Amino acid sequence: MRDFTLRIYRELLESLQSAGFQFQTFEAFIKSPATRAILLRHDVDDRKLHSLEFARIQHNMGIKGTFYFRMVPQSFDEGVIKEIYDLGHEVGYHYEDMDFANGDPDQAIQFFEKHLKKLRTIVPVETICMHGSPRSKYDNKDVWKKYNYQDYDIIGEPYFDLDFNTVYYLTDTGRRWDGYKVSVRDKVQSSFELSFHSTAEIITAIRENKLPERTMINFHPQRWTDEYPLWVKEKYIQQIKNIIKYYLIKFR
Secondary structure: OOOOOOOHHHHHHHHHHHHHOOOEOOHHHOOOOOEEEEEEEEEEEEHHHHHHHHHHHHHHHHOOOEEEEOOOOOOOOOHHHHHHHHOOEEEHHHHHHHHOOOOOOOHHHHHHHHHHHHHHOOOOEEEEEEEOOOOOOOHHHHHOOOOOOOHHHHOEEEHHOOOOOOOOOEEEEOOOHHHHOOOOOOOOOOOOOOOOOOHHHHHHHHHHHOOOOEEEEEOOOOHOOOOOHHHHHHHHHHHHHHHHHHEEEHHH
């Protein structure tokens, strides 16, 4: 079976349900973490309608997830944001304000305030998550070296408010589940000695009761499709991006 299709995505969710995991939004986990919790995080970087399809699939299965939207046209869409929220999912801000401000934290916080207010005119927002921006020399998390997101009624940011020694982190960065090897910023320090390359390997681990009790799974829905031409295009474009990111990491 081809990886990064909606078909195998559904199979992944079904295996998690069959294993008895409880699905929580990031907001719900921060407030009251379940013993066996799956946090489905979605970074809506591009092709926002793919994220809407993910949200509909989860809704039809009785599952809730968290969707983080950027303030760029390929992500931000009032109709899509509202529909995803109305399906019962959490919506948060996928901030990249240090990039917008060229590394100036004082200007970045002004962008952050403006963008958070704009998103909150559509839906409630209680959590945020940085956008990795691999081509940028700025780390968007650095704005919090000077400012505090809790001053904006934000209760959580995954890279600050999750203990990744107790919550296992899986991300499809690089269109692979071991993409941390070519990831510029979407990586965490963790004590888990567990690694997967394909979605099929994760499904096998779930069925063999080898997935950690608490796991955050980060998806970039623009990479997932059943449409073969787009699937091929995404596969080879991502391979080129991974090579570029490899050298960015090496020379930085």
